[in-house]
Amino acid sequence: MNYGFxxxxxxxxxxxxxxxVSERLTHEAAKIYGLYGVAIEPRWFPVLYALAQQDSQSVAQLAEAIGHSQASVSQIIKEMNQREFVMISxxxxxxxxxxxxxxxxARQYLPALHQQMADVGESVEAMLAQAxxxxxxxxxxxxxxxxxxxxFDRVNQKRKQRESQQVQIVPYAEQYHEAFRQLNIEWITTHFALEELDYQALDHPDEKIIQPGGCILIALYQGEPVGTCALIKMNDTTYELAKMAVDPNARGKHIGWLLGKAVLQKASQLGAKKVYLESNTxxxxxxxxxxxxxxxxxxxxxxxxxRCNIQMEYTL
Structure with missing residues (x-):
């Protein structure tokens, strides 16, 4: 066999x-059944074995017993019934x-099948012992x-980790104003209604957030703004985490997590003792x-x- 691929x-x-490997063993199994004169298909074996151990079972019971889907078991039963190996009632x-x-x-094959199973079991054990x-x-x-x-989950996690490495967190600049505004408007209006305080902060971020001592961070993915988060100064020791929004098309790249960690680090640099936020459950x-x-x-x-019904706090 060519293993180059x-x-x-x-x-x-x-x-x-x-x-x-499965196809190779299935091909070998078909030849082995012929060797013992057992005229069954290799894929029938789990169902045949389960019924030999406990006859008269439902499709659901068989599926659970052998670890197959009910659809798979139903197909096997259909094939066995066509060859008159099972009765359906x-x-x-x-x-x-x-x-x-x-x-x-089917029962007339059971003695030969038991002999076959014993020989196959010993042969497989001997082969495994050589490995x-x-x-x-x-x-x-x-x-x-x-x-x-x-x-699937393992691959998806790796994909997210790889893509998150392409995310940059940068300070707000005027060039990102429209992205900051639109990302937040899209996020808020998806779940709630815009309020007057939203318009003030989104339309005038320099005046309402940055000049009073706060800051805004922008998440860039492949150079494009895909997320925002702001720190609004409440007093000398407390800042509010606000206006966090991520582009729905960029979710799954840990952008929210990266923005949150960056904002907390920035709060520490600004001398904050606590970071406060408001949200909805x-x-x-x-x-x-x-x-x-x-x-x-x-x-x-x-x-x-x-829209606020929950308040949270982080102690630095």
Missing amino acids: FQKTGSMALGSRLRQ KAADDGRKTIITLSDQ QHNLWKALDELDYLLDQKSL SLKPAIHLYHKLGFQRIMGTDSPYK
Whole structure:
């Protein structure tokens, strides 16, 4: 067998490599069934084995027993039924439930199948003993690791990490005014209604945020502004985190997290002891982010914003 392709791709082609091995073993299995005169398809084996252990099971029971989907089991049952290896009936207590039972034809193969299973089991154990790594145990470990976190989630996390490295956090400049304004308007109007204080801050950020001692940070992805966050000075020791917004098309790159960390670092540089924020509990991803950053819920004074129903604080 030519392994050149997999030597080039490495572990990236794990699924293809496993599928190749599976196809090779399935081909071998078909020949082995013929050797013992057992006229079944290799893919039927899990269902046949499960029914041999406990006959008269539903499709759902079989699917759970062998770890296949119900659709996959139904297809196998259909093939076995066409070859008269199973009988299909309705449950006596529930006409909606289909019960699968081995036919007499299938049962006549069971003695030979048991001999085959014993020989195959010993042969596989001997082969695994010759290997440097125990494949059976490795597959158990692989299943465990995929249960902890799917390959999709692992790849998605790596993608986010890679893309987040292309994010730059820069100080506000006049060239970013329109982006600052539009990103916040889009975010606010998606969930709430704009209020007078929003217009004041978004239309006049220099006057309302920067000149009184605050600052605005802009997140750039590949040079384009995709996120904003502001620090508004409340007094000499407390700043408010406000006007955090991320372009929906740029989400998934940890931009909110990067902005939050950068703003807290800036607050520390400005001599802040506390950073305060106002939000709404309906914004679950935002609240989760604030908790992750280290903010704790507090009972503050009445907010000037109608949409505020939660206040949080971070102690530097």
